[in-house]
Amino acid sequence: MVWFDWTLAHTLYRYLSPRLPLWLRGPFKVLLAEKVLADMAIDPVNQPGPQGIAAAETESWTQPVLNFDILDLSMSFLHTRDLLAVMRTCRALHSTGFRHLLAHGHSLHNWKKTKAFCEFVLADTPGRCNLIRDLDLKVRDEWKDDYPSNVISLLAKVLVNSRHISRLAISIGKKQYEEHPELGAALNALESLKTLAIYHGTEADGELLKGLKLPLTELNADFDEVMSSDVATNVLHNFVNSLETLSSKGLPLQAWSTSPFSRVRGLHFMFINRNYNTSILIDMFPHITHLSLEENYGMYSWGEIAIDDEVERGRALNQRNVKSSWTSLESVSGDFVSIYAAAITSKVHHLDTLIYNSDGNHLRAVINDMRPDELVLSIQSEKDNHNRNEEIDRVPVNGQPMKLLQAISQVPDATIYFDVDKWYDWNAIFVSFAALSIHFRT
Structure with missing residues (x-):
């Protein structure tokens, strides 16, 4: 008391x-x-x-x-x-x-802060180390001086003694892995780790993943560097029976296990080199409930959707090769180009996406594919996305808003967000459609 x-x-x-x-x-x-x-x-x-x-x-x-x-x-x-x-x-x-203070998430993004944190925690070892639950580490910085060697050694000591860390986010340079093997060994010793995020991943991070024997339940793998086939093959195999949520950006298809990830329920995925292969997603993640798709290229001009011949070929290939669909899928979100190319035929409850113009024909095809009960649709600004300083406004023309309206009228519950400058031009067309929930961001 x-x-x-x-x-x-x-x-x-x-x-x-x-x-x-x-x-x-x-x-x-x-x-x-x-x-x-x-x-x-x-x-x-x-x-x-x-x-x-x-x-x-x-x-x-x-x-x-x-x-x-x-x-x-x-x-x-x-x-x-x-x-x-x-x-x-x-x-x-x-x-x-x-x-509670030590249990809070700590972001260590510069060597001075990292040094102070490590010295404070190591002053009472293992008492203070055992209180740490969440760390965000950036042990590289290409635009500033590298981390001093003694600071990385201190950090490795903290990790070795922190037996109760459950979440860890890392961005570690290949040089640091090579010069400080104790750092990789310390990461492998985190027996309570359940959530791991890797940002700007390199082949060294791939080797780390391949050697981890921890039952991770959530993995965010964001890779910038292309891994060699020897490292990439089955790099996620150790987590096939534990992963429940996976975010994969830059991981080649051979990085997955030969066995399906039957426990994964949430998947965030980026197609590499516009290889829109939906069937392999269905085979490797048969029981997902939430799917988010992302593009890795910037081909948008004047706010238009980049649906070109290559995207159409990917969609046609998925339509021809589809043998099954997800029966557990509840929601789909993310980039409209990837969603369109994926040609997902599962009935979903919720669809959330953003388009860069009012291309009603493509949207109608997606809605016909998934037959969502709820739709959240965002329409990006009418300004040129690559020349934001130029005051170039466009208004609805060629009857495209009506095509969009006809497409979304098939959805029982639809919410539209307009991020436009001349909102009144759109409002005059859509406001009379009472079934829609319309919001304008100007």
């Missing part, structure tokens, strides 16, 4: 109450009310009432106390700045908040 005065009560009210979920605000109101009643109570020494032991028990009962479990739970909801403010109020709150 923690005794507190008006200063502490005011601090709790200021920092905790507005940030707590509704179900936790009630107990705090009661605690603060007890404090007010206690300060307004009549002095039992000068007024009739229980004497002796009974009086002592009554006086003790009227003193406001804060349940430590409620305090501990409440502080876990605070952001770092608010948590530090509460910790400064008294010694008990400082020690309580310390655990």
